[in-house]
Each structure stands twice: as structure tokens, then as C-alpha cells.
Amino acid sequence: MPTHDLVPGDSTDASTGPGRIVLDFQDVNRALTRISHEILERNRSAEDLVLLGLPTRGVPLAKRIAAKILAVEGTAVPVGELDVTMYRDDLRSHPMRSPHKTVVPAGGIDGKTVVLVDDVLYSGRTIRAALDALADLGRPAVVRLAVLVDRGHRELPIRADHVGKNLPSARTERVGVRLAETDGTDEVRIAEGRGA
Amino acid sequence: MKKHLLSIDDLTVDDVHALFETAAEMHDVQRRDVKKLPALRGKTVINLFFEDSTRTRSSFEIAGKWLSADVINLSAKGSSTSKGESLRDTVLTVTAMGIDGLVMRHSASGAAHQVAGWLDIPVINAGDGTHEHPTQALLDAYTLTRRLGSLEGRHIAIVGDLTHSRVFRSGVKCLTKLGAEVTVVAPPTLMPSGITAWSKDAGFATSYDVDAVLPTADAVMMLRVQKERMSGGYFPTAREYTVGYGLTRSRLALLKEGAPILHPGPMNRGLEIAPEAADAASSAVLDQVSAGVAIRMSVLYHLLAGPSAAAATTGE
Numbered sequence: 001m002p003t004h005d006l007v008p009g010d011s012t013d014a015s016t017g018p019g020r021i022v023l024d025f026q027d028v029n030r031a032l033t034r035i036s037h038e039i040l041e042r043n044r045s046a047e048d049l050v051l052l053g054l055p056t057r058g059v060p061l062a063k064r065i066a067a068k069i070l071a072v073e074g075t076a077v078p079v080g081e082l083d084v085t086m087y088r089d090d091l092r093s094h095p096m097r098s099p100h101k102t103v104v105p106a107g108g109i110d111g112k113t114v115v116l117v118d119d120v121l122y123s124g125r126t127i128r129a130a131l132d133a134l135a136d137l138g139r140p141a142v143v144r145l146a147v148l149v150d151r152g153h154r155e156l157p158i159r160a161d162h163v164g165k166n167l168p169s170a171r172t173e174r175v176g177v178r179l180a181e182t183d184g185t186d187e188v189r190i191a192e193g194r195g196a
Numbered sequence: 197m198k199k200h201l202l203s204i205d206d207l208t209v210d211d212v213h214a215l216f217e218t219a220a221e222m223h224d225v226q227r228r229d230v231k232k233l234p235a236l237r238g239k240t241v242i243n244l245f246f247e248d249s250t251r252t253r254s255s256f257e258i259a260g261k262w263l264s265a266d267v268i269n270l271s272a273k274g275s276s277t278s279k280g281e282s283l284r285d286t287v288l289t290v291t292a293m294g295i296d297g298l299v300m301r302h303s304a305s306g307a308a309h310q311v312a313g314w315l316d317i318p319v320i321n322a323g324d325g326t327h328e329h330p331t332q333a334l335l336d337a338y339t340l341t342r343r344l345g346s347l348e349g350r351h352i353a354i355v356g357d358l359t360h361s362r363v364f365r366s367g368v369k370c371l372t373k374l375g376a377e378v379t380v381v382a383p384p385t386l387m388p389s390g391i392t393a394w395s396k397d398a399g400f401a402t403s404y405d406v407d408a409v410l411p412t413a414d415a416v417m418m419l420r421v422q423k424e425r426m427s428g429g430y431f432p433t434a435r436e437y438t439v440g441y442g443l444t445r446s447r448l449a450l451l452k453e454g455a456p457i458l459h460p461g462p463m464n465r466g467l468e469i470a471p472e473a474a475d476a477a478s479s480a481v482l483d484q485v486s487a488g489v490a491i492r493m494s495v496l497y498h499l500l501a502g503p504s505a506a507a508a509t510t511g512e
């Protein structure tokens with residue numbers, strides 16, 4: 001049965017090949033530190049904050065941001081997972097994908113400031129799907145978006161509130177994010193490849 | 197995964213695991229306030245039931261609706277078949293209305309296979325005669341997996357009216373596929389003919405002695421005595437069947453502690469299963485019902501959410 005971790009459009013291909021490293025281990029760490037501080041500043045505190053990672057690589061990123069907030073603020077921010085597979089608008093034009101887990105933190109999301117966390121922001125269609133998925137789970141007071149890389153080429157009026165790195169890219173290029181938790185190492189590469 | 201789900205034989209072990217993984221996510225949806233996913237929005241599924249069924253039909257209906265499909269239920273009573281229309285004409289007429297998937301139950305073994313050969317859309321066998329009931333087998337195995345973890349090397353006893361049971365035929369295939377050791381138990385009159393050769397090929401055991409099998413079982417699946425399918429006397433009296441093969445209160449003590457008790461329903465309480473067993477803490481009967489919706493959501497999703505047959509052939 002074909003199942004696809006790879007999301008066409010919002011690319012997170014870890015097998016891109018050599019390409020060029022645009023963020024190394026330290027850059028990724030610095031970017032996440034900055035995002036964590038930005039989230040705290042924007043929210044004024046860690047109160048009523050919920051981080052929802054978008055599988056696959058958004059989940060470890062959300063956990064890392066939560067750890068950094070804990071270190072700075074001393075508050076454990078609830079972290080969940082939000083799978084958007086069922087909410088994608090390209091379900092019927094692409095091969096079957098098995099859904100990932102959706103985990104809502106015990107306190108729920110009603111009235112909370114929910115920060116969606118993903119690795120790459122590209123067309124914006126994943127985030128659109130995430131907003132739909134979120135609406136079925138509850139009613140947050142505010143929804144924000146944090147991404148490690150924004151590579152442009154939006155197809156919907158969506159922008160991120162917190163960006164690790166803006167990475168202008170051609171549509172023909174592939175942006176590959178690798179994280180220690182899923183791929184054994186932290187890096188972001190850009191390479192020539194099949195366009196999305 | 198193949199286009200249709202007609203038999204457990206259509207599924208690889210990987211397919212079964214993928215269906216279970218998706219079902220686990222679907223199971224979580226059942227606990228949400230909004231029990232709705234948009235995956236099959238705009239798709240239409242027909243439940244075409246030529247044979248009475250309440251739980252399977254409603255389970256498929258709920259599954260389809262929670263995936264946002266439009267679900268239409270048609271039963272043979274009051275349909276054109278009661279006016280003499282052939283199965284082929286009925287099915288082709290129904291599908292000509294532009295549906296995307298057909299869930300079918302029929303009293304004739306092999307009916308779903310036959311229908312699948314006529315249609316381009318996915319056909320899901322919801323029980324055909326005494327042949328197969330693949331989604332029931334999947335939900336049973338899924339329920340057991342959730343209770344026991346991996347089924348590899350686990351010993352599952354299936355007890356009861358094997359001759360008339362499609363649940364057993366699909367169940368034994370699914371459980372052995374997942375690595376379980378299966379022993380089927382029935383009185384000689386309800387043991388299907390030719391089962392000895394089949395059990396050797398398929399790798400399961402047979403027994404006439406329920407008291408000998410139960411103490412080694414990690415789970416027991418009781419089958420309904422299908423009185424409506426019995427034309428002759430398969431056992432002298434109901435009492436005698438219960439004494440010989442029912443999961444009675446005294447037999448409960450033979451089971452390993454906490455061993456799940458399954459029954460596909462509807463239960464004949466007091467015949468094949470005592471109320472004490474049906475209502476025991478280890479009874480998984482209601483788990484099976486809720487797992488049924490999750491498994492059917494998973495099956496509908498995997499068969500129907502991808503590109504439609506029409507889109508695939510036109511290269512859309």
C-alpha cells in the first residue's frame with residue numbers, strides 16, 4: 001500500500017541529495033531559540049499557550065520550542081500533534097496517505113493561543129488544512145504559525161508569524177529539512193530537483 | 197492495496213497494518229465533539245444490503261458519514277430485486293447514478309466477487325453467504341491487537357457454528373496472517389466438511405473439545421449459532437449445545453485471567469454465551485462495535501479517498 005510521508009507542495013524531502021546546506025545544526029538551534037523568544041514576547045507569557053506540531057517534522061520542532069520556553073520561562077507549555085491528512089485539498093489527486101496521529105493536550109485548545117509549528121512553509125495548503133482540522137477540535141482564541149523555513153511560492157493568503165529563515169527558492173528546487181529526531185542530524189538543504 | 201475488499205486474501209500483512217494504523221486515528225475521532233472528517237466529501241457510497249443487517253449496515257453508514265461521504269442505504273426488501281430484477285441489472289442501475297463506492301451484503305457466497313467484476317468502482321464485501329466478511333475479521337483482529345498487543349504467537353480460540361460462519365472464514369485468515377495460532381472448535385455436525393485439509397494448508401488447528409482448548413487460549417471468539425441458516429438438526433437441543441460448546445459461567449474459570457471474550461453479535465445469550473461471559477470485564481463485545489466503525493472508516497478511506505477510477509483513466 002503506498003503511503004506518503006512526503007507532502008507535495010510543502011516539501012520536507014530528507015533524501016534530496018547533497019545540495020547546499022543553508023542551515024546547519026547551530027543555525028537550526030539558533031533559529032528555534034529566536035522563535036521561542038518571539039513566541040513569548042508576542043504572547044507576553046507562556047500562559048494559555050499550546051504548541052501543535054504538524055507531523056512529521058513539525059512535532060519535534062514544537063517539542064524543542066516547548067523545551068526552550070521551559071528553560072527561559074519555567075513554564076511547561078503543552079505540546080500536541082495535529083495531522084492534516086484528511087483535510088488536504090489534494091486527497092483525490094494524489095496516492096493514498098495514511099494519517100498520522102492527532103494529539104490534543106489535556107487542557108484542550110478552547111480559548112488558548114495555539115501556535116502551529118511546521119518545518120517548511122511553501123504553498124500554504126498544509127496550513128489551510130491545519131486551520132480546518134483545528135476548527136474540528138475546538139475554538140482557539142488566537143492561532144499563530146511558526147516555521148523553520150519559509151521558501152515562498154504561496155498559493156493562498158497565508159503567512160507565518162515566526163520564521164526561522166526566509167529562503168527564496170525556485171519552484172524547481174527542493175528544500176530538505178532533516179532533524180535529529182527523525183533523520184539523525186539537524187540541517188536544511190536546498191538542491192536542484194523535481195519541481196513541486 | 198487492491199481496488200476492492202472482497203476477501204481477507206485481497207490484503208497483504210502490510211495492508212492490514214496500514215488499515216489498523218488508520219483505524220487507530222479514526223478511533224480517536226470517535227471521542228471528539230465534532231466526529232467528522234472531510235476526507236470523502238463529495239463522494240457517494242451505497243450500502244446495498246440484500247440480506248438483513250443492523251449493525252454492519254449502520255456501522256458502514258456511520259463510518260461513511262463521519263468521513264463526510266453521502267451514504268445511501270438500499271435493502272432488498274422494497275427494491276427492484278423483489279420485483280424480479282437480476283443482481284447485475286440492480287447493481288448496474290444503482291452505480292449508473294454516479295456513486296463512488298459500493299458496500300454489499302448478499303446471501304449468496306461469491307456475490308461480491310461477481311459484482312466487482314462488473315464495476316469500475318470499489319466494492320466492499322459486507323458479508324456474502326457463508327463465505328467471507330472481511331471487515332468483521334479486521335475489526336476482530338484490531339480489537340484483539342488493542343487488547344493483547346501483537347498477535348504474533350498468540351493463541352486464539354474460535355468456538356461455535358463454523359459451518360455457517362463467514363466471520364470464522366475471514367477471521368481465521370486474518371488472525372493467521374498476523375501470526376496468531378488459531379484453534380477452531382465446534383461439534384462435529386457444525387465443523388465444515390473438508391476442514392482438515394484446509395486447516396493443514398492454512399495452518400490452524402481444529403478441535404471438538406472446548407474444555408481442552410480454553411485454558412491455553414489468549415482470547416476466545418464465540419460464534420453465533422445461526423439458527424436461520426440451519427435447515428436440519430445440527431444438535432439435539434439448545435441445552436445440549438450450551439453444555440457442550442457454550443461459554444458458560446463454569447467455563448469462564450477455564451480462561452486465562454483477563455483473556456478477551458469476543459462475539460460478532462448478535463448474541464444468543466444463554467445459548468452460545470452466558471450473560472456472565474457477555475458482560476464480564478474481559479468481554480470485548482462493545483469494543484468490537486466501536487472498532488467496527490473505525491475499521492470501516494479506515495477501509496472506506498483507503499479505497500475511496502484516492503483518485504477516482506474515472507479521474508485515473510482520463511489522467512485528470
